[in-house]
Every structure is written in structure tokens, then in C-alpha cells.
Amino acid sequence: MPQSTRFDPALVDAAQTANVWPFEEARKLVERLKRTGKKEALFETGYGPSGLPHIGTFGEVSRTSMVRHAFRVLTGDTIPTRLIAFSDDMDGLRKVPDNLPNKELLAASLGKPLTQVPDPFGKFESFAHHNNARLREFLDAFGFDYEFLSATECYKAGRFDKTLLTVLERYDAVMEIMLPSLRAERQQSYSPFLPVHPKTGLVMQVPIEERKAEAGTIVWRDPDTGERFETPVTGGHAKLQWKPDWAMRWVALGVDYEMAGKDLIDSVKLSGQIAKALGGLPPEGFNYELFLDEKGQKISKSKGNGLTIDEWLSYGTPDSLSLFMYNKPREAKRLFFDVIPRQVDDYLTFLERYQTQDAKARLMNPVWHLHAGEPPAPELLAASGGNQPGTTISFSMLLNLVAVANSEEPSVLWGFIRRYAPGVSPETHPRLDLLVRGAGRYFQDFVKPQKTYRLPDEVEAAALQKLADVLASFETGERPMTAEAIQEEIYNVGRSVPRYQDLKAKGATPERPGVSIEWFNAIYQVLLGEPRGPRFGSFVALYGVKETRALIRKALAGQLVSEHEAFLKERDTGRAA
């Protein structure tokens, strides 16, 4: 993400009326700064370090970054912007995540601030430090421009002290906002302050017995021992309950923009009211929709449904994932493997179209937002011999190619691509190489498992053997190996087998019968494990005569069936583990 860009005045002008959501959001922010007179725009995204960064984290940061960039263009980059990635790492550990090692270690620290919980991986100062580091690695890997802030550090360094004292002063106002949102029994025990126990180090959820505004302390009682404590609300000796915490943070840091998921609508509202009660102005923002899994159910980390970022990136490009995040943030969208090919292809189409668009249209083009105003040039392929301008090779085309090649090997696929466009390579087209690899994995994971090989019966076996023998004549080089010639031989073999003779075919005569579709179906089912397949002559030409004969040999020996069974079995055990 470029740090400074000189924006074309025409672009800035067009931005004022561009009606895509990042600009609409940014305009709210422009209005806000006009009102407050603030000289800087501060964006925040929040993060709970009891888990690892996930696809929702990516969505929030990338969307916020899009608004930020739109804001910079809108204001001609005259107002500095910052993005804070805030880790709520002083929160108490509530339960032991079950996907981690050293569970006993974690269990012994239940209730302690996450920065006081030992790192189950033994590498960092604490569990929170570990997860914070992972968060930063993650954000850095995508090149986001942000500043990391730790709640623990902010609390301890006194960065929140002034506002914490205001919360103490205006305790009643805060309670008045919070209480109606709570159930009767919770109302009895609720306190916006959570003191850290001076002896056990636990984050205490206890009623406050006394407040001393001048001293800046709260008085509370240990429910187990009955011992009374007086704790400063400042200096990291206490933290705030979630909603007041959020409000306090907005006020203390001066946050101007923060978006949140739809599930947090009520929380945003309450925190906003608290922020006002503290004399602040709640940030601008909007509520984005949550993602759904393949069945339309909400994605939850505990259920493990939906997709992880790594899963997406093993098939589609980072850009395609960004596009998914850009599209319709207010709609509940299915986030599943089968949406990837389309996102990839849409991205490629937008990228190609961008080249010929004017400023106004470019601002409405997603790729402009994904790449902070500087989308890369598309990677075009010019077909050999043609004088056509190059075209983008699409993911769906690559998937077809993979199926035809019957191989997920990138080198094999590149061989096919060179047939279309000589001279291209992973070096000249690195992003296409990503697509090639993704398509290969997609084949491996989604296409290949769907295959169902079957054994040939006697007639089929004889016909296939005959085909293999005929193909041998191509192997010796005595005949040119063209797709057409091979296709012709395939037909001839089929024609010689009574089962596959079709007298009703167009142009068929008793002397020269047509060939039934059953012949081809047998080939596909036995050799490729598919109900349908590519034009087989073309397939053999691409795949190789020698290789095809080997394929037939294996089919006749029953190896294709057994190998595929082994593949499925290994895959299933791999999954269970």
C-alpha cells in the first residue's frame, strides 16, 4: 500500500460522486472531520487474541483499508490517516481452546488476562503475545498498512487513565446505559470495571461496593475469601467490561472509523451511547454481514464450517479473496470453495477492463479499491499465429485444461498453455502461474475425488486392448500423431465392435456403421473415471500416445480402480487426523 500518492485532480473530483460503498463510507468520515475539525482520521479494527486471525479478520482489515484509501483520494490526501489494529489482549481467558497443545497449562490460567497466560507453544512471553505475533505476521503478509496496539500495554502505560477516570466519574451514567440491556440477575452483579486480583491475578467479575472518584479507586470483595480490596482503575490494575471498554477506547484514542459485524449492532449502539456519556463522539462505521457456509449456515470457528484463508489461497489468489470482501459487504454471502472460481474470473475481468476505463469508471471498478488505486497490468496471452490482441486466460478455462490433461502438475499444464501461446512461462506470467497451481489443487481436491473408476467387462477390455494396439502405430512414428488421426482410429476400433455399432447414426451404412456413444462412455468411465470426457483424440494427442497406452494397461490390470481407492482412503484418513 503506497504511503503517499499525488492524486490527479480529475480523480479527486470524480471521487466526490462515486457511488460505491467505500466512497460512501469515506464521505461520512469527511463530514465528521468537518464537524470536529480534527486534523487526522483514525481507523480502528479490533481483534480478540484468544484465537488466531481468520477470514473475518482479513475481511475487516481489507474493507477498512478500502475506506481509508477512498478517504485519502476524497480529501486529496490533505488529511493524514492511521489504521490501528487493536488487540484486546487483557481480556480474561474464558475457556481453553480445544485445538491447542498444552491444555493443562492453559486450564491453570483460566480467568487471567491473556497476556498473563503462558504460551502453549512455548515460544512467546504469553498466549496473547503468540497470537498477536500471528496477527501481525498475517497482516504483514497481505501488506496492510497499520499500527499494532496492545490493550495490556495501553492500560499499563496509562494511555487510558484519563478516560478511565472519566468512566469512574460518570459511573452512574454508564450504568444507566448498560443496565437496561441486562437481565435482572446480571443487573445485580454488573460492573463496568473488572479489577485484576492483586493476589491471584485473575480478572474479577465482581460487584463494586464503593467508588472513590477523587482517589480513582474502586472497592470490591473477593467472593471466595470475602477479603476487601481497593484497586485503582488506572495503570492496568483494572480493565473495563467489553462495551464500556470499546467506548473508552474510542474516546481515549480518538477513533473516527470502525466497522463491525452485524451481530454487534446492539453493542455498537450501546458503546456509542457510553462514548457520548464520556464526552466523546462515537466513530463512523457500518455493520457488515457475516459469512455463511455451503448450506447457508452461519460460519463459526467452533463448528469449523466455512473456509479458512489458507483454504481459499490454496485455490484462488489473494486478489480474488479481496474481491470477495469488496463485493456487497452488507449481504450474507456463502463463503465456500465453489465461489472461488467465479471470484478469480471476475477479478481477471475487472482487471482487464480497467485498462480502457476513464477516471470515473475506474473509481467504480473493484480492482481500483483492492489495489489502493494502482492495479497491476493484466497478464495477457496472445494465441500463436493470431494477430488478436492478447486475452486473459480464465480460471475456468484452466480447470478445463486440468481435466483434459488429467493432471494437476503445473509443469504439465504449462506445457498445454505453451501450445496456445508459445513463449509464455511462469517467469513471464507469475500471476498466471498462481492460477495454474490453484487450478491443479482444485482438481486434486474437488475433481479427482469425484471420479469413479470401474473395471471393464470382457467386451470393453478387448476393445480397449485393440485401441492400445492401434495406437502403437503412432508411437513408432510411422504416422503423424494428430488429434484427428487418432480420433479416426478410435472410431474405427469402435466400429469393429458389434456392441458399439450404430446403424441409425447420420450417414451410417450396413458396410460402415456409425459408432455408438457407449464406446466413448466406456472409455471415459474406465480410463478417466468420469461419466463424460474430452474429445478423446485431442486428449491422446495432448496426453501422449505412450502415456495413454500405459493408462489402458493399468485400466485392464485393474490398477486404476485400486489406485483411486487407495487415494480416497488416504484422503479420508488424512482428514480424520
Next chain:
RNA sequence: GGGCGCGUAGCUCAGUGGUAGAGCAGCUGACUUUUAAUCAGCGGGUCGAUGGUUCGAUCCCAUCCGCGCUCACCA
């Protein structure tokens, strides 16, 4: 119950205050032999319903119907 979103071709979805679009599926044809792919062509929609604003509404507003998500314990 509160909040939000969605409803456009068989399916998945674009889209705009001025005669409705794409991909896939379907159908027809071509590629001097039928499948895949490709190419060419075709058909197909009361734009959920009703009312309002407007010269004109699929689009804006209101109401309703249907579907879905979410919150109401914790973060």
C-alpha cells in the same frame, strides 16, 4: 420481540428513474462420423404483491407477502 438483508430467465447472479442483461442449463446448427470443448444462432422474465411520488418506476417512498441472517448469556 428488536435489528439487518434478500426476492430480476430453469439455476447462479449483474443492472439502471427512460424498450431488461451475463454465465450456466436448454434447443438448433457447424466443425465432410454422434460424447467434451469451441464457434454461430434461438427461445425464455407482470423485475415478489399492492399503493404512492413522477411525463415515465424493476429502480425512489410506504405497506404487505415470502425467505434468510442476527441480537436478546459472554466477548
